[in-house]
Each structure stands twice: as structure tokens, then as C-alpha cells.
Amino acid sequence: MVETDQNYLKRVILASDVYMICLQHALTTEKEEIMGLLLGEVDEKERISHISGAMILLRSDKQPDRVEISPELIYTATTYAEEISQRINKPIRVLGWYHSHPHITVWPSHVDVRTQSTYQMLDSLFVGLIFSVYHNDAGSSANHVQVTCFQAIKSGIDYERREIELVVGISPFEFHNLEGIVKLPKILFEEEINRHAEVGSGSRDELTLIHNNAIKTVELLHIVSQIAKPLCTDLEKRLLITKSRIKKLQRLKKKLQDKNLKVV
């Protein structure tokens, strides 16, 4: 229907560094769903969303299959979007959300579609991304990563998913995304410490306390070895590549300046 089409997004262009942040976040755990918000600009006339930033959210209540965005989180994200807008001089705003589906298919559940429909009541072009991770198709041993981009469309008294075309655009690593990725181990640390503080506060038994502390240490070490360390290695490699590009460009600049002097 032409009329309904006009209320939905036509396409979403996701910057490659944001794709990397979301995926890295999704891969941090295969036990629970993770989530975050997407930031960027929307071309309302063309109905195209350009996603250029992400905000990783700290979960206060870890549930394996439930993700929620509270009004406070929306407020924090809006403030963060305003900060980026000022920094890069572009009208950046919150335009969607992402979450992970560890060990299950990429398709949004009924709850996901309903949640999405409530966001669309506030912003008809709001969009949802889902990253399916650690999910093996029958007969395949490889860990497939799948991504889907969706909106909710009214169907009778309920809603169903409407798939939106997703294009991953090659983009330079924006500074705010670099900051975002660096924050990831910190957020995971904070979540783990909060979780243990809640569990530990009820017990006075020495053995239980020692046991809980040992578990906490193992979990924090896991974050360091599996997330923070590989991230540092990756960023160091990027730094080397960037430094070598700077040198090449400086040499090129000098060559061009010399040529220019000769011509003059």
C-alpha cells in the first residue's frame, strides 16, 4: 500500500565502525541479550537513515531474554547525541536501537516487534537492528553472524515485522565511535561489579563470600583477556596503519610541494 509505505523507512545506511561496535558488543556474551541505541541523521524526505554512532547501554537488570529501554536511558542518549552534534556540527539524534540474539535466529520475536511498535508511536522512522550471534544452522559448524533491520507494521489488531534494506557503508573511524568502543570493557566491568554487589549483599557466610569473590575475579579476568586485550591489540594495529598512512601522505605532500616550486 502506497499510503503505509510512506510511514516507513526505505533504507538504512550503517557506518562500518558502528557495525563493528554493535557486533563487538553482541559477541561479548552468549548467555544474555545485550542492547544499545543507534544515533545518526534521518533524511525524512527520502526516508533513509544514516547511522553514524552507537551508545552501548549498561544493563541494570540482566535477563537472558529481555531488553528494555527506560526513559532515563533515552534521556542520557539524547544528551550524548547533542554532545556529538556539537562536536561534529551535524544534527545527530537517537534514531534506533539494537540488540543481540545469542544462539537464536535473527528474526525479531513478538515482544521485539511490539516493543518496536511503541517506539514508532513516538518516531515513525525509528528502526531496530538485531545481531544473531553464536547461532549454528543445522549441518553447519561455523558461527554465523546475521543482522536484520526491521520496523513494526500493523497487521489486524497486532503488529508484524517489516524488513528494511540495510547497507553497511565504509566510513572512517569517527572519534566518538572510538570512544564508544573503548568504553565497552569499562561498561562490562561495571555491570559485573554491580551484579556481584547485589548477590553478595545478602550473605554473611565467609565461605560463600570467598566463593562469590572467586567467581567475580574469574568473570573480570574473562573481560580483560577476551575483550579488553584483543581490543587493545586491534587498536594498536590500527594505530600502526594510521601512522604509516600519515608518513605516506606527508611524503606525497612534500613531492607535490617540490613540484609546485619547480613550476613557479
Ligand SMILES: [Zn+2]
Ligand atoms: Zn529480540
